[in-house]
Amino acid sequence: MxxxxxxxxxxxxxxxxxxxxxxxxxxxxxxxxxxxxxxxxxxxxxxxxxxxxxxxxxxxxxxxxxxxxxxxxxxxxxxxxxxxxxxxxxxxxxxxxxxxxxxxxxxxxxxxxxxxxxxxxxxxxxxxxxxxxxxKPKKPDHKPGTKERMDYLTGLWQQGLVSDEDYEKERKHFE
Incomplete structure (x- = not known):
């Protein structure tokens, strides 16, 4: 207390x-x-x-x-x-x-x-x-969990599991 x-x-x-x-x-x-x-x-x-x-x-x-x-x-x-x-x-x-x-x-x-x-x-x-x-703690510039999902998408793209066109199309949703 x-x-x-x-x-x-x-x-x-x-x-x-x-x-x-x-x-x-x-x-x-x-x-x-x-x-x-x-x-x-x-x-x-x-x-x-x-x-x-x-x-x-x-x-x-x-x-x-x-x-x-x-x-x-x-x-x-x-x-x-x-x-x-x-x-x-x-x-x-x-x-x-x-x-x-x-x-x-x-x-x-x-x-x-x-x-x-x-x-x-x-x-x-x-x-x-x-x-x-x-x-006061500053609010993040992005929605919670957005950075983790972007990292996951980037990892899939780097491994070749997602095409360049699909990667660019999905990446625009995170900006």
């Missing part, structure tokens, strides 16, 4: 810094008939909504309803998006583009550092896949 290598897994979630304005606003509204408490609860739920899991081969995004996966080898472009508050707080959104769709990882801390790490992981995974393809 061959042991499969264990994948490294990193889990991240949206940073509280991404929702700082919502937290501040809801705390300020607490004296107004408890509206701030309801708003604080809503912001906390929104903050906990997204979770991301990174492995050596793919990225998984989960929210309360859906789960989406992207294989690293399919990612064509990685971009960081920040508004001015996110920039000041050191958080941002990372958007991953494939040929079919895009996935946005929201409110992650140190987005540019994460982008660099992701791009390196994508490059490494593509190189591993390329090496795996290069190490």
């Amino acid at each position: 061959v042991d499969q290598p264990k994948l490294k897994t990193i889990s991240l979630s949206t940073s509280w810094k991404n929702h700082i304005l919502g937290y501040i606003f809801s705390v300020l509204l607490i004296p107004v008939f408890g509206v701030g408490l309801a708003l604080l609860y809503w912001i906390k739920q929104k903050h906990k909504k997204y979770r991301y899991q990174f492995t050596d081969t793919q990225i998984t995004s989960r929210d309360d309803k859906y789960q989406r996966n992207i294989d690293l080898v399919n990612i064509e472009k990685v971009e960081v998006e920040q508004d001015w508050i996110q920039e000041k707080m050191g958080v941002g959104n990372i958007t991953l583009y494939t040929s079919a769709f895009s996935m946005t990882l929201r409110g992650l801390e140190t987005p540019y550092k994460l982008k660099d790490l992701l791009e390196k992981a994508i490059y490494d995974q593509k190189e591993r896949l390329k090496q795996k393809e290069d190490n």
Whole structure:
């Protein structure tokens, strides 16, 4: 039995810094008939909504309803998006583009550092896949058993058991 290598897994979630304005606003509204408490609860739920899991081969995004996966080898472009508050707080959104769709990882801390790490992981995974393809055994240029049958026919021709015309006619079937 061959042991499969264990994948490294990193889990991240949206940073509280991404929702700082919502937290501040809801705390300020607490004296107004408890509206701030309801708003604080809503912001906390929104903050906990997204979770991301990174492995050596793919990225998984989960929210309360859906789960989406992207294989690293399919990612064509990685971009960081920040508004001015996110920039000041050191958080941002990372958007991953494939040929079919895009996935946005929201409110992650140190987005540019994460982008660099992701791009390196994508490059490494593509190189591993390329090496795996290069190490695969090559398919023969001929059908299985064809070379043996051609050798047999050549032997019969050399022994004089097959005429030159028949040999040439049959040899064309093996090309």
